[in-house]
Structure formats: C-alpha cells, structure tokens
Amino acid sequence: MNKIRILMFIGSPFAPNVRVLQESLSLIKEGYKVYIIAWDRESKYPIHFMYSGINVVHITSRAKYGSGIKQIPGLIKFWVKAFFTALDVNPQIYHANDFYTLPLAFFISILKGKKLIYDSHENFPEFLKKGNPLWVSRIVEIMEGFFIKRTAYTITASEKLKEKFRLLGIKNVETIGNWKSKKIVNINIVKLEQLKKRFNITKNDFIVVYVGGLTRDRDIIPLINAIKGKKNIKAIIFGKGESRDKVKSACDKNNNAIYAGWIPLEDVPLCYNLADVIFYALKKDSPLQNFNAPNSLGFSLIFGKPILAYGKGDLKKIVQENRCGIILESLKPETIQEGLEKIKSRYKYYSNNAKKIGVSKYNWEKAEKKLLKIYINFFKS
Numbered sequence: 001m002n003k004i005r006i007l008m009f010i011g012s013p014f015a016p017n018v019r020v021l022q023e024s025l026s027l028i029k030e031g032y033k034v035y036i037i038a039w040d041r042e043s044k045y046p047i048h049f050m051y052s053g054i055n056v057v058h059i060t061s062r063a064k065y066g067s068g069i070k071q072i073p074g075l076i077k078f079w080v081k082a083f084f085t086a087l088d089v090n091p092q093i094y095h096a097n098d099f100y101t102l103p104l105a106f107f108i109s110i111l112k113g114k115k116l117i118y119d120s121h122e123n124f125p126e127f128l129k130k131g132n133p134l135w136v137s138r139i140v141e142i143m144e145g146f147f148i149k150r151t152a153y154t155i156t157a158s159e160k161l162k163e164k165f166r167l168l169g170i171k172n173v174e175t176i177g178n179w180k181s182k183k184i185v186n187i188n189i190v191k192l193e194q195l196k197k198r199f200n201i202t203k204n205d206f207i208v209v210y211v212g213g214l215t216r217d218r219d220i221i222p223l224i225n226a227i228k229g230k231k232n233i234k235a236i237i238f239g240k241g242e243s244r245d246k247v248k249s250a251c252d253k254n255n256n257a258i259y260a261g262w263i264p265l266e267d268v269p270l271c272y273n274l275a276d277v278i279f280y281a282l283k284k285d286s287p288l289q290n291f292n293a294p295n296s297l298g299f300s301l302i303f304g305k306p307i308l309a310y311g312k313g314d315l316k317k318i319v320q321e322n323r324c325g326i327i328l329e330s331l332k333p334e335t336i337q338e339g340l341e342k343i344k345s346r347y348k349y350y351s352n353n354a355k356k357i358g359v360s361k362y363n364w365e366k367a368e369k370k371l372l373k374i375y376i377n378f379f380k381s
Contacts, residue, residue, distance in 0.1 A: 093378065235251075
C-alpha cells in the first residue's frame, strides 16, 4: 500500500529546524512519507537531499535576513518556485510552518482540493512590529486570520498563541510544545567528558549554559557581565547570529565566560548536559516576549536542569507554577547574581521539580500523541 504523503513548507533552510524535524520523524515512524520544501535565502544549502528519511528540497531565492518588507520580492519568487516543485509531490496533506509559507500552502491546497495544517511557531504579526511600519503587521494579521479560518487545523508552539487564535473563533487549534524526547537523556559519557576537558570544567565549577541563536532579540551579554570575577562560575555560550561578534567579544574579555561557537544538532543534548543551570533571555522590547515557549525550556525539563530566564508567556507560567527555575525580574547584574545564588542554595529542589514535570508532562512523547491524533482524525473523516 502506498504511504500517505505529507508536504511541509518552511520559510527558512532545513539546517535542520528542530521542531520541523521532530514532527517529521514522528510522522515517518507512524508510516507517513514526509517531504519538505524549504526557503534558502543565501544559496548555501544542498538543493535536494535525504535527511533521516525526509525528502528535502531547498528553493533558492535571495533575500536578506532582518530586512523586513524588502524580503517580499524574494519571498514571492520562493512561492512561485515552490509551487511548481510542490505539484510534483502531490501530497494528501499540506503542512505550512509559520506565516512565510501559509499563503502558498493555502492556495495550492485549495487548487488541489487537499487539507492544510498551519503550524504557527510564533506570533508572526507581533514579530513584524519591530523594525517595520505598523501597517505591515496589521495586514499580515488580517491575512493570517483569513487563512487559518479556512484551514483544517492550526497547531501552535505555545498556549498563549492558542488562546489568541481561540479568541478569533478558531476551533480546530491545538498546542504542541517544543518539548524533548525522554530518549535523549541517554548521553555519550565519553563525549561529555571530552567536552568538559575542552572547557576546563572542574567538579567545583558551577556551569551556566546558553544554546541557541544569537539574534538581535536575545540578551546574553548581561549574563556574561554578571558573572565576571565570580569564583567557580562559568558561562558557556553556544550559538551564532547577528549578535555573535558582540557576544564573542564580551566572552573574550571575561575569564568566566567562553564563546564556544555553533554546534551540530546531534551535539546539542551534550552541551545542555554540561550545565548546572540553563540560561535564556529575550530583550524586554522583543515582540516575542508574550508568546515565549523556547526550546531551552524543553531541554531544561527533560534533563532536570533548572532554568534561569527572563521572559513571559508559557516560559514564565510553567517555571513559576512548577518551581523548576527562576524567572528574573530584570537583567541587572545583581538580579542575575541573586537568581544564580537562589538556584545554587536549593539546587536539588529546583532540579527535581524540573525533572518531575519533564518526565510526567512536558515531553515529546506526549506531544507526539497529540500530533498523530490530528493526522489520524483527518483520514478517519
């Protein structure tokens, strides 16, 4: 029997995207065949390749990241190329990841008479408010509302975003969080020890780790400044992005901080396992603050590592309700120092709370069941 084909669209390269990868692998395990069409704005990724059973095609269409509405010509070119590529796949279900790909996926799903899932990773209209005229965000919000009222199902990464869509009258909406599989706790001890040697970590060191993008909306430098000169505290920063040079420069001037560069996806769990505490912070004016559901929280809970974070949304709600870390009131050095001391003084308490809810509630095994239920119900109907 032929496998049911699912075509996912993503508005970024498949490098791979962690959320899209998790969903794809879960669907493949259930017997579906997954294709991905991804937007390569820099012409630096393979055009066609297989990744863990996923058939990936990159569409090259030049556009500069962070350039706002100047990306529109490149986006339209991507839509046109992706449209003709999608015709060759002819899937039973289209799955659009974020607004960049929603208009394309909506149009082709109507044309082909197939169902569409919209997977909203973030509040895209809010994201556009920074650095763009307000009318851009408003138009996108109207367009998004129009499209999702006519899609078969909407998936969100956060409960806050789900609540927003429900207020718009969207009934078929479910939260599938950025949670991690319980299987990733099986770490290669030899590789972990090698990493500890690389960073000169001793048993007396208290390690704070950040893993992720060094984008303009992340605020990592306050952590680096806060631990300067502190005995037996180290911060290790993994990532890349527009703020990379500033972060690296701050680390180079601080004996307590290390900029470790970018790491392959398969080594991310190892890097989180170096940590005593996981750090995460968005800038106060970030439009993503109110809908915050970072991957860092998922790793924190599954590994039982307390999180020290500055943010709102699902992040703040889960951490405060379950006492699995500290939500900072500000990013002043003294506030960060106080947060670290609180966690150190009751480390087992915070760690056990994190592990407990990671194993029992916030894990990919539970999220996967919700994802598969949505797909299974499609074909029952």
